[in-house]
Amino acid sequence: MKAAVLYEVNQPLVIEDVSLPKPGPREVLIRTAVAGLCHSDLHFMEGLYPHPLPAVLGHESAGIVEQVGSDVTYVKPGDHVVTCLSVFCGTCDNCTTGRTVLCTDTTVKLLPGASNRMQWSKPEKLHQFLNLSSFAEQMLVHENAIVKIRKEMPLDLAALIGCGVITGYGAVVNTAKVTAGETVAVIGCGGVGMAAINGAQIAGAGRIIAIDTNPAKLQLATKLGATDIINPTDGDVVKQVRDLTNGGVHHSFEVLGRKETAEQAFGMLASGGTATIVGMIPFGQKIELHGFDFLRERRIQGSSMGSNHFRVDMPRLVDFYLRGRLHLEDWISAKLKLSEINEGFANMKAGKTLRSVIVF
Ligand code: APR
Ligand code: ZN
Ligand code: ZN
Structure with missing residues (x-):
C-alpha cells in the first residue's frame, strides 16, 4: 500500500510503499476511506511536539473493516x-472510573519506538502515529x-468526527459540561473550534462568542451557532468579550494552541468561570495567569480529545448529523489525493481551509 512518510521535521511528506502484517488477535485491518488533515499533524511536522521518525502521520479517519484478528468480536469485514x-484497555484505574482518554495501559497502545505494525524495505523502523497512521491506504x-x-453516514464526514469534531464538541459537552443558558467564548474557529461552537449550540448555551482573525471563519461560525463574533484585529479581545457580556463569560475555550490565547481565555472569564x-x-511553553x-473561583483545565467516550459519543454525533443538528456540510474545503497531501498542509498553514481530506 501507499503511505505518506514524515522523515524529518519541516520537510514535505514522501509517498512510500509500505505493508502491514496480518492482524494479531485483537487487531483490525481497515481499508482507509478518508483521512482528515488536522492541525495536530502539523504541530508534529513542525517539530513543536516530539515524535520518533520516520513516521506515518494522520489520526482522523474512517474506513471499512477488511480483516479481523482471531479474538475480535466487535466488528466484522464490511463494517464502517x-x-x-x-484507544482504551477498559480495565485500568482511569478506564474503570470512566476516564478512558487517560487510559494508562500500554498493551493496547504502541508507544513511539515500539511500532512494528508497519513494514517497508528500509532498515529503519517506520513508526505508527498515535496507534493509527491514517495517511495510508490501510490501517492496522x-x-x-x-x-x-451507521452505513448511511458519508465516510468523508465520518472521518472528521474521529478527531476534530469529537475534540471540540467533547470539550464543551464532556469536559466543561456547559449547561443551558451559560455564556461561551471560543478562541480559534478552525475545525475544532467550529465543533466547539456547534457543541455549545447543542448544549443550549445562551450566548456563543466566536473569536478568530479570519472574517470568513467568523461568518461560518455564525452559521454554526455563534451569536456574536469578535475579530482580535479590532482591538483587545478580553475587553471586547467583557464589554459584550457584562463582565465575562462562564466558559471559554482556547482552540488554537498558543500562550497568548490561553491567557486571554482565562482573562475573559466571569467570576466562577472556567x-x-x-x-x-x-x-515546554508556560502560560502566565494573575x-x-x-x-x-476562576478555573483553568485541560481537555484531551474532548474527554471522549468515543464508542458512545461518536454514534451520537453521527445521529446529530443525520438529524441536521451537527453542521458538517461546510467543513470540507478540499478533497485531495494522497499524492497531494503536502498541498493540503500548505493551505492549512495559510489558514485557507477549514478541513482538507484525503480521499483514497
Ligand atoms: N486569535 C483567534 N484566532 C486565531 C488567531 C488569534 N490570534 N490566530 C489564528 N487564529 C485562527 C485561525 O484563523 C484558524 O481559523 O485559529 C484557527 C485555527 O484553526 P486550524 O488551523 O484549522 O486548527 P484546528 O485543526 O481547528 O486545531 C486547533 O486544536 O486540537 C488542537 O492541535 C490542535 O492546537 C490545535 C487546535
Ligand atoms: Zn487531530
Ligand atoms: Zn485503560
Missing part, C-alpha cells in the same frame, strides 16, 4: 468504522481504537 486515537489498529457507525484549553500549546483571579 471511525478511528480514534483514544487495536479493536478498541475504532467505533462502528477556561478549557483544547489547543496544543508548544511543548493569582488574584483564583480568589474569584
